[in-house]
Amino acid sequence: MHTATAAVLRDYGTTPRAEPIELPPLRPDEVLVRIGGVGICHTDLTAAAGGVPIPLPAVLGHEGAGTVVEIGPDVTDLDVGDPVVLGFDSCRTCRNCARGRPAYCTRFAPLNYGGRRADGSTTLRDASGAPLHGNWFGQSSFASLAIATERNAVRLPDDVPLVPAGPLGCGLQTGAGAVLRVLRPEPGSSIAVFGLGAVGMAAVMAARIAGCGTVVGVDPNPRRHALARELGATETLNPDEHTDPGRRIREITGGGVDHAVEAVGTEAVIRQALASLTIPGTCATLGLRAGRNPVTVDQTHLLNGRTLTGVIEGDADPHVFLPELVRLWQQGSFPVEKLIRTFPFERFDEALAAVRAGDVVKAVLTFDPQE
Template sequence: MPTSVTAAVSRGAGQEFLIEELLLEDPRPDEILVRYSAAGLCHTDLEAAAGHLPTPHPVVLGHEGAGTVEAVGTAVTGFTPGDSVVLSLDSCGTCRNCLAGQPAYCDHHIPLNFHSRRADGSVGLRDASGRPVHDHFFGQSSFASHGLAHSRGLVKVPAGLPLSMLAPLGCGLITGAGAVLNSLRVQAGSTVAVFGLGAVGLAALMAAAASGATRIIAVDRNSERLSLAAELGATEVIDATTANTTEAVMDLTGGRGVDHSVESTGAIPVMNTAVAVLAPLGSAAILGVAVLDAALQANAFELLKGRTVTGSVMGHQAPGLLIPRLLDLHQQGRFPLEHLVTTYPLTDIDRAIADVGAGTTVKAVLTHHA
């Protein structure tokens, strides 16, 4: 029996989301039906809605879902109805990188996460006129009350935790925190600079504090974000609207530079700065998504001093391992993600988008009510 679904539908590039009633197929043998409680709003969702990604329309987006398992297909193991879950990316599970525990670098990442359909080309949603609506975006399409997912994209979480707070762990927060914990491997006593204080950058900052970094320099153009960064562990803040950020970081470090830097803006000049402020043997993690064909610039001679530059997505570790790590830190009060989240009803998705764009909300989470 198909499930009635309330969803935010993107029907064309650049169009506003429409709240619609759809019908969702029963789960196939390898699928799980999830009742979503919440879904984080991520820049990637907006890029797909704008037509900048290889995602067809009409489509239900959303890739930071959290909810409860309602039904499982006959071939599914490890999950049962009633399980609380956070959803992350989809992956094939069989390629070299998946087998190495790095599903974010799956050989089939683009079709599985952006093409918004099953491997056989089918979709699970129909609109009121019986026309297909694309789903399976990142294996979940969580801007909806219900969706179909695969077990490899689900992570069980303890019952009773506030799922609206946990939803951003599916992408944005693990991207920032995982870069610090796994890509850079920040150690106690380190100096870290974080460029860009959105949800990704602030997650990186909190992870740096949890790792024992003794100096954390936060850089942004938004004074409220800089104040929040100070509350979350930044030891110094730099307002990029009034300071030359390269000179400011070097001045704060006595001309040495930082051991690690994290860039989360997607702006090439900021990426260049994140590399330029590295100390010898320092490492920079580039997390922001730049325009296609954009070129990063670095001083080749300075790189000879043991400096490294790395890209990192989705935390550089399987979400099934990284999400529980961050939950443990959260339970200890060392990863206070609740300070980043503002909730909105799904029907207020346009207001959430506007608030994020204006910089008044760090991480918008859309909530669903039965």
């Protein structure tokens, strides 16, 4: 049995609080990871507010990176001491997993939001021995130790810094995958990115990697614009300064963009993104909102060769795509570190407040390596 410190969410609508936790012995397919850094993703906030049905009490956190400190007897591809980044969990065997699309695993919800192992047991206990729900995205990494499996732990090169690597596992994979794996823009084509948080910034970096000629970054927070330009945006737009942001993008691009990435998830922004498209054009919507999220779309607008598609986790297989992103990072074309501000785990509240206020693009919690 191991002990660790974790941020435990006991009631929806409250801030997770640091508590001592216990981790029972590993199952044969599990790995124990000492977390070096874990990003705060918007989905953690949505879940803490009650917008994702994870049972409580629970430990959230799903952008963890760290070092493997123990492995179960059935683990073959990882060893103690390996640096890893943790992605979402998938069964690796269903129809969609088998064809390389684990983001659409038929068991995605129970594996990532169920709070338990497939056999119904929990991976975590509180100090009194009462069960805590873990397995959030196969990791529950708002904790100094996390239990994952080979299915979602991806080996990192030895020379990659662990603390900034965690967000590759969700937010950065989501934005970059939407561009490089789903939209696949041709060199010289145009793209607009709505919402310049970590997902949107990853989409901007990916657009530059893909060779897009025009990259329009759209966000009401003007503090985001300079960074977006540094990362690859050729134009930036504050939608609050225009009555019709879609029309404004059509004007500045001479007829509209070939592609749009929508990383906000509100009906207003989805409609702006669709309105910014040329003919033909494709919009990928990525922003997760709690519960049902109906959007009215003008079918006449779509008939002209326009597509609206939804994308989870960049439609990527973390075992394939994360090593690609790491290579791009090491080559300097995917500068993850520019998005990140670190906070010691003890300053969780401060990190959350900075995320909610839009003061940071990506907050990463760090742990004392001695703990």
